[in-house]
Amino acid sequence: MFAPPQAQVDQQRMRRAHVSAAQAFSVTPAGPEAWGWQGRTLGRRADRWWLRLVSTPVGKRGGHLWDGTATADAALPRSVPRPRLHGVTEWTNDDTAYRAELSEYVPLPALQAGGPVLRTETELPDTWWSDLLSALTTTAAVPTVRQAVRQQWIDRNFTRFLGIPCPGAVAWTTGHGDLHWGNLTAAPLVILDWEGWGLVPSGFDAGLLHAYSLRTPATAARIRSTFSHLLDTPDGRVGELVALAQLLQVAARGGHPDLTPHLVRHAGHLTGRTVPHPPDPA
Template sequence: MSAAAGPSVGSPSAAVFVPPHDHDDQVRMRHAHAAAARTFKVTPAGPDVWGWQGRTLGRRAGRWWLRLVCAPQDKRNLRLWEGTATAHQALPRSVPRPRLHDVLEWSADRHAYRAELSEYVPLPALQTGGPVLTVDLELPSLWWADLRLALEATSTVVTDRQAVRQQWVDKNLTRFLGIPAFQVSAWTTGHGDLHWANVTGPPLVMLDWEGWGQVPVGFDVGLLHAYSLAQPVTAARIRHEFAHVLNTPAGRAGELVALAQLLQVASRGGHPDLAPRLARHAEHLTGTPVPI
């Protein structure tokens, strides 16, 4: 789920969250980050960049980005925990992304830690402060072509990782869209959390690959479009550039799953300004009113 994503790997300019509420947790995370820096023999100098619920802490360290992930020792989500490393191993080099340099894992005080040293990306993300687009973007045709090529290259990767599960569709589609759940007929390998705080440009660099895996066809671009609904020019550009995906039955199904996931986030208080637009667009696609 996109709501659970941390800040982007390799860049400080993606969705930024607040430090943990508990001061002791802040101190513990900073100490662990410093310990990883000593092991890697790097010197962090950039500001703290916290991830969702204080689960991650990243800082620039020269030409590197040092990101620390933490979880209770018995509650690690292995898909997210290992996502950056498995993406580094599996994705074609043609997919523009920060390269992972080294990984370190350890446990202490009933917590598991994972430190990842990646290339630092000096480009800002196209949206800061969160994934929802707040201003229309004027991106050149080459950028859109690069995004299409990157998603096509990603789709060629064979993996058993699941970024979206049919079980989630079965359980939640009716609840959030008001339509009968359907069997996803076409799956592909995707980013899994494609939004404007996870891309730079130009040139294009795609950040935060921890949640990559199998998604319904149309899910990635449907998610990017949904996060753009408040900016109609950019939203229309996405539909134009990816008409070959979104204007197909499989692509429409993937877009509906993306909308349902964001409506679930909205039901928990996330993206309150975007929620009515999500509901209206879902109704436009299905003909069924969506209560919010």
């Protein structure tokens, strides 16, 4: 979860819209607020459901993240453990578009509250790891034209953050696109937040989760062993490097400062070169 928007007017606007959504679904919100990045989303438990509100300027309505939850619910097999979508409603107010999604409420907390970086070692059963492997394997086989990672981003940023040439070819597969410890529950596994799902480089999801685990060596090692069939291949190595480049870009913008030295060190290990600390944003 993130902090509410700094501007009180934006907080009030989102809260009013959330109340309107609850009235549309005939549910009653209760419990703490869960804000998304830069106040773009607001979620709360509502009776036996989870009510999530998304807002965007009208001109950006329909972008990649706008309908991700609904398209994932329709496309992914039931064997992929996730909250099922119950209903959707959309409306506009002045220059802002809103989308409200009513989904199953998941009573289990995320494995890492307050952010994506794992800060203490996990103690998860073998069945949890096999369930995660199965879920990602099933997801990889789902056909889609949605893009969670774009080739244009790779072309623009791969060399900038890693100091090595862009890969000549990328093997694409379907993935979650934002696999981190704030989007995973303990057993029984549930994978949360599918709004950004789509095509990713092979090994990207596993590489991203591994990168977010670099402060916890035992858990990082478990990820590498579970997904060695991906990460220890040339295509999977490319996907892992793309994930590292993404996080190094986040670090360049001031994100995850305690993770940054680990990212730099691991990127250097994979590339065989000294990777500098992330440059300032262009």
